[in-house]
């Protein structure tokens with residue numbers, strides 16, 4: 037019998053939602069733990085096996101000097117390092133601090149801000165270490181985790197889209213809410229992966245999966261202006277879970293009055 | 294002389310036409326209003342049709358309005374085409390399972406019921422033919438397309454109210470229907486609905502036999518001419534289909550490609566709503582139990598991965614992707630298949646979130662034909 041590859045799951049600055057997504061797999065979870073050995077996943081079990089690990093899934097962004105060191109150790113202990121979710125791949129919602137003064141925040145929130153050691157910016161894992169594969173989304177699509185692990189085991193390329201949410205809309209038969217309802221939608225610049233959930237219920241895409249392979253945020257912003265979205269509204273649209281992703285960040289600053 | 298193949302039915306006749314098709318085993322896919330658009334759904338009765346609904350289409354915008362005129366077919370085309378029926382957005386081609394040293398391959402089959410394309414516009418019927426030229430005319434015809442197209446019953450409805458985005462008159466595909474249908478309807482003015490029905494096939498005659506009708510008179514035919522005359526006059530967009538192939542072929546370095554790239558989102562909507570775009574990606578996946586599945590899904594030439602070859606994508610810039618799409622539609626398609634890839638339905642204009650208009654882009658290039666000398670289209674800066 038061949039040894040099952042070992043898998044570790046790590047948490048940095050995040051809400052745990054992506055890790056919970058793995059536990060939510062229900063139907064697939066048993067086959068998954070049958071195919072890989074869960075060596076470290078404290079959200080699931082306190083039994084931890086020492087590294088190195090064949091595959092590491094990393095959730096969360098880097099926001100403290102400690103974490104900036106810890107990610108180096110994780111990289112060191114990992115064969116393949118896969119980042120999961122908007123925090124790990126684009127800094128997450130907490131990257132809103134990148135547009136403000138973090139010192140001001142800590143002094144407003146904490147009685148003793150001097151005890152707080154934090155970085156000025158929330159950054160994706162890839163700005164600290166080499167990342168082998170990224171799974172986007174806030175939260176991730178848990179089936180993409182299954183797909184990546186299955187592909188690794190089979191030695192094939194994971195089937196993970198880089199195209200726009202519009203393509204998912206059209207394949208699902210969704211009506212385009214931007215064209216037919218005049219609703220502000222980030223779909224044309226957002227990476228597919230969620231299954232076009234929001235347009236399916238007549239909401240514009242919020243951009244949870246971050247920028248698609250190709251984006252033209254300036255052209256979309258012009259269209260949103262024509263549809264009546266305010267400058268502040270456009271800036272806020274681009275500044276949510278993926279606000280530190282280069283393309284979205286740039287566009288949000290363009291409209292930051 | 295009125296053709297003996299033409300009859301007139303009323304609104305009840307449309308209803309019994311649907312009943313008759315259902316009785317013959319067809320799943321009748323027809324236009325209905327859903328969520329603010331006219332789309333195709335299975336219909337069982339004429340009362341489900343979009344009576345009194347009209348569509349207002351502009352680049353990047355689609356809205357429905359309702360009038361009390363009682364017209365059943367007073368609209369142009371919606372976001373969906375019957376491409377969905379003959380070329381589904383996703384189909385599993387085959388599955389395989391490892392069985393010891395063997396691989397057990399299982400064909401997945403395609404056993405959907407034959408459909409009736411009810412209310413297909415003349416441009417859609419033309420589009421099915423264009424698509425057939427690609428998918429069925431090849432050395433290895435696509436089994437899904439071929440079976441579904443051959444079994445489909447086509448009830449086309451000629452257009453009385455083209456949208457502002459229509460340009461079928463330029464592409465020779467409408468607003469009247471000339472061929473490739475089983476039955477062709479024209480909605481004429483009349484208090485309880487009056488429809489001229491022309492028969493295009495024996496199957497069509499058989500289905501029509503079960504519907505109460507009267508022979509068409511010369512007046513009915515004149516009324517049809519009038520409807521079509523109004524439609525032709527209402528179509529404002531034009532495209533010089535004759536000139537387009539040469540025009541685009543000699544303007545691969547035209548500055549307009551950069552201009553359109555500044556607006557294009559590379560989102561792919563234009564290709565996905567186009568009734569003739571046929572690009573697909575084949576994806577191979579495995580599950581943890583070891584089953585292999587080969588799936589074909591719609592793809593678009595606007596996607597970076599679409600042109601991925603060993604080492605990278607061939608078309609990196611949006612400029613090169615838009616140019617690929619438009620030159621294929623209007624120019625190289627003619628070289629490949631002997632006809633244009635565009636039928637002038639206008640969907641790519643309406644459903645482009647950025648409101649890019651193929652007729653306007655073509656006209657802009659024609660207006661400054663040769664603005665930049667043609668150079669090698671494969672030059673590195675083109676990517």
Ligand code: SF4
Pocket residue numbers: 201202203205206210211212213214215221222223224232235240241562646
């Ligand atoms: S609803 Fe949004 S994501 Fe869907 S097709 Fe329209 S613009 Fe694209």
Ligand code: SF4
Pocket residue numbers: 563566567568569570622634635636637638639640641642651
């Ligand atoms: S290119 Fe545009 S107008 Fe022509 S057939 Fe396709 S969607 Fe219709």
Ligand code: SF4
Pocket residue numbers: 556557558559560561562563564595644645646647648649
């Ligand atoms: S032309 Fe319009 S619909 Fe087509 S890819 Fe560009 S922005 Fe999208």
